[in-house]
Amino acid sequence: xxxxxxxxxxxxxxxxxxxxxxxxxxxxxxxxxxxxxxxxxxxxxxxxxxxxxxxxxxxxxxxxxxxxxxxxxxxxxxxxxxxxxxxxxxxxxxxxxxxxxxxxxxxxxxxxxxxxxxxxxxxxxxxxxxxxxxxxxxxxxxxxxxxxxxxxxxxxxxxxxxxxxxxxxxxxxxxxxxxxxxxxxxxxxxxxxxxxxxxxxxxxxxxxxxxxxxxxxxxxxxxxxxxxxxxxxxxxxxxxxxxxxxxxxxxxxxxxxxxxxxxxxxxxxxxxxxxxxxxxxxxxxxxxxxxxxxxxxxxxxxxxxxxxxxxxxxxxxxxxxxxxxxxxxxxxxxxxxxxxxxxxxxxxxxxxxxxxxxxxxxxxxxxxxxxxxxxxxxxxxxxxxxxxxxxxxxxxxxxxxxxxxxxxxxxxxxxxxxxxxxxxxxxxxxxxxxxxxxxxxxxxxxxxxxxxxxxxxxxxxxxxxxxxxxxxxxxxxxxxxxxxxxxxxxxxxxxxxxxxxxxxxxxxxxxxxxxxxxxxxxxxxxxxxxxxxxxxxxxxxxxxxxxxxxxxxxxxxxxxxx
RNA sequence: UGGGGCGUAGACAAAUGGCAAGUCAGGAGACUUUGGAUCUCCCAUUUAGAGGUUCGAAUCCUCUCGCCCCAGCCA
Numbered sequence: 001x002x003x004x005x006x007x008x009x010x011x012x013x014x015x016x017x018x019x020x021x022x023x024x025x026x027x028x029x030x031x032x033x034x035x036x037x038x039x040x041x042x043x044x045x046x047x048x049x050x051x052x053x054x055x056x057x058x059x060x061x062x063x064x065x066x067x068x069x070x071x072x073x074x075x076x077x078x079x080x081x082x083x084x085x086x087x088x089x090x091x092x093x094x095x096x097x098x099x100x101x102x103x104x105x106x107x108x109x110x111x112x113x114x115x116x117x118x119x120x121x122x123x124x125x126x127x128x129x130x131x132x133x134x135x136x137x138x139x140x141x142x143x144x145x146x147x148x149x150x151x152x153x154x155x156x157x158x159x160x161x162x163x164x165x166x167x168x169x170x171x172x173x174x175x176x177x178x179x180x181x182x183x184x185x186x187x188x189x190x191x192x193x194x195x196x197x198x199x200x201x202x203x204x205x206x207x208x209x210x211x212x213x214x215x216x217x218x219x220x221x222x223x224x225x226x227x228x229x230x231x232x233x234x235x236x237x238x239x240x241x242x243x244x245x246x247x248x249x250x251x252x253x254x255x256x257x258x259x260x261x262x263x264x265x266x267x268x269x270x271x272x273x274x275x276x277x278x279x280x281x282x283x284x285x286x287x288x289x290x291x292x293x294x295x296x297x298x299x300x301x302x303x304x305x306x307x308x309x310x311x312x313x314x315x316x317x318x319x320x321x322x323x324x325x326x327x328x329x330x331x332x333x334x335x336x337x338x339x340x341x342x343x344x345x346x347x348x349x350x351x352x353x354x355x356x357x358x359x360x361x362x363x364x365x366x367x368x369x370x371x372x373x374x375x376x377x378x379x380x381x382x383x384x385x386x387x388x389x390x391x392x393x394x395x396x397x398x399x400x401x402x403x404x405x406x407x408x409x410x411x412x413x414x415x416x417x418x419x420x421x422x423x424x425x426x427x428x429x430x431x432x433x434x435x436x437x438x439x440x441x442x443x444x445x446x447x448x449x450x451x452x453x454x455x456x457x458x459x460x461x462x463x464x465x466x467x468x469x470x471x472x473x474x475x476x477x478x479x480x481x482x483x484x485x486x487x488x489x490x491x492x493x494x495x496x497x498x499x500x501x502x503x504x505x506x507x508x509x510x511x512x513x514x515x516x517x518x519x520x521x522x523x524x525x526x527x528x529x530x531x532x533x534x535x536x537x538x539x540x541x542x543x544x545x546x547x548x549x550x551x552x553x554x555x556x557x558x559x560x561x562x
Numbered sequence: 563u564g565g566g567g568c569g570u571a572g573a574c575a576a577a578u579g580g581c582a583a584g585u586c587a588g589g590a591g592a593c594u595u596u597g598g599a600u601c602u603c604c605c606a607u608u609u610a611g612a613g614g615u616u617c618g619a620a621u622c623c624u625c626u627c628g629c630c631c632c633a634g635c636c637a
Binding site: 009010014034035036038068070071073074127128131132135136137138139140141142169170172173182183184185186187188191193194195196210212213214217233234235236237238239240258260265313314315317318319320321322323324326327328329330331333337338342368371372401403404412413414415416446447448455456457458459460482521523524525526547548549550551552553554 | 563564565566567568569574575578584585586587588594595596597598600629631632633634635
């Protein structure tokens with residue numbers, strides 16, 4: 001799928017290879033991606049998706065998409081659709097194996113009855129507060145429920161009545177009878193069914209009791225004949241329970257393997273924090289291009305390939321870590337560099353009059369669409385006496401190492417001519433540079449001087465009368481600190497500059513019919529994609545990523561030295 | 563302080579008793595009609611620490627230290 005030769009190797013793949021060698025699962029590999037449909041997918045989920053689907057592909061196995069929909073108070077059908085869209089967009093295909101934990105509710109109910117019959121589960125009348133008290137603490141063992149030793153008959157009768165809706169929400173639970181003194185709190189007679197008289201997005205009002213995760217997940221895996229059930233580290237403590245249910249029920253037994261979830265610098269990935277960003281209006285929604293959600297990244301201009309490549313390069317391990325967002329951006333640039341057509345755009349226009357260029361002449365200049373890929377061809381760009389260049393490409397008093405335009409200095413206009421600055425028009429009061437006067441050398445057409453003289457800089461430009469005015473959204477990291485998740489008041493570290501809207505940017509006329517989602521490289525500036533909010537007559541571009549830029553590094557260093 | 567995990571460079575991450583990979587970031591240079599891309603070089607005498615076993619230890623043993631997770635009728 002990805003055309004790089006990097007072969008992932010990690011402890012999970014090692015385990016699978018070993019299981020294949022020992023024929024533990026009959027030579028099959030079958031994974032699953034099990035999202036709860038209660039929110040939008042983010043880059044952390046992408047890691048899991050790439051892991052599960054990727055492993056299935058590599059080992060010629062299968063990966064199911066299974067919605068873990070056991071809590072109707074939190075889940076909605078809307079999320080199911082967005083999750084499917086995101087997984088598909090990332091380039092993975094569950095090939096019709098779209099399952100739901102709720103598909104197995106009846107079967108789970110029967111397994112619960114079996115547990116009761118075997119004396120391994122009981123109906124408990126403790127309230128949630130009492131349950132908490134009886135559970136004990138990290139250092140103090142729990143106490144056994146007074147209902148723990150009800151007869152099988154009574155348990156069966158009561159559980160039946162829980163199902164038929166005779167009891168109030170929360171008034172009773174079905175609990176596994178394990179060990180109240182276990183050091184692992186999950187084993188202290190965990191709840192396996194709770195009463196929740198709530199409509200479910202798929203089963204409607206058929207049920208008023210719903211299984212808990214620990215019970216539902218292992219059984220779902222077992223029913224689907226999953227071989228390797230890959231989940232995140234916080235479920236490590238649950239593995240003994242996972243194993244216990246399947247052992248007691250004597251069911252086909254997949255192997256649960258835990259890995260460290262993804263963290264990325266300068267952003268947050270926890271559901272709670274992401275919700276807060278949206279609800280408090282710090283971003284414009286779940287698909288705001290600053291969000292680390294799949295939808296946000298898609299709108300920002302990320303490609304599925306770049307995300308998949310990133311997932312591969314960060315590896316899989318049990319050590320908790322924060323991946324530098326620069327690695328993600330690197331993967332993005334690497335992909336976009338190969339595929340994005342180049343185009344010229346000026347974000348902060350500075351008008352330039354070319355004094356010795358004929359007033360009415362318009363030349364069509366040929367430009368290469370992508371130097372990385374000659375098959376993408378060339379295009380023509382109009383050139384005239386009046387052009388715009390980038391404000392920051394001119395300095396009246398240039399510091400050392402600033403190679404661009406300055407009074408008396410000659411530079412190249414990309415694909416066009418050498419120009420020399422001969423005059424600066426400034427606002428008398430503010431001193432702001434309003435306009436530049438230059439001359440051009442007709443002999444340098446195309447960008448080379450026949451006499452062999454060199455210039456130190458090449459500037460991008462657009463012809464003023466032919467340019468299109470567009471809006472551009474510049475994005476920076478959402479947070480100013482690398483690890484906002486470490487702070488309870490993480491909102492205090494939001495980057496006030498994370499969005500900057502520029503309204504009078506000028507782009508070359510070839511962009512007139514650019515379509516939503518199309519990605520371009522604005523030469524020397526970065527990658528930009530057309531936002532879906534673009535309207536006729538007003539294109540909106542999102543800056544997907546900046547280009548790496550030696551000059552900004554130089555400035556940063558100088559700042560630091562001071 | 564009960565239970566479960568994890569400590570390799572600024573950030574990821576390999577190495578499975580035999581010369582501490584690779585990537586990102588950073589630095590130096592070459593090249594360049596994008597200060598982009600590309601190319602070259604540099605960036606861990608040492609694997610949280612201390613002991614021990616061994617011809618040989620990131621890897622095995624012992625102890626110590628640090629970090630993360632668990633007390634939802636959430637997943």
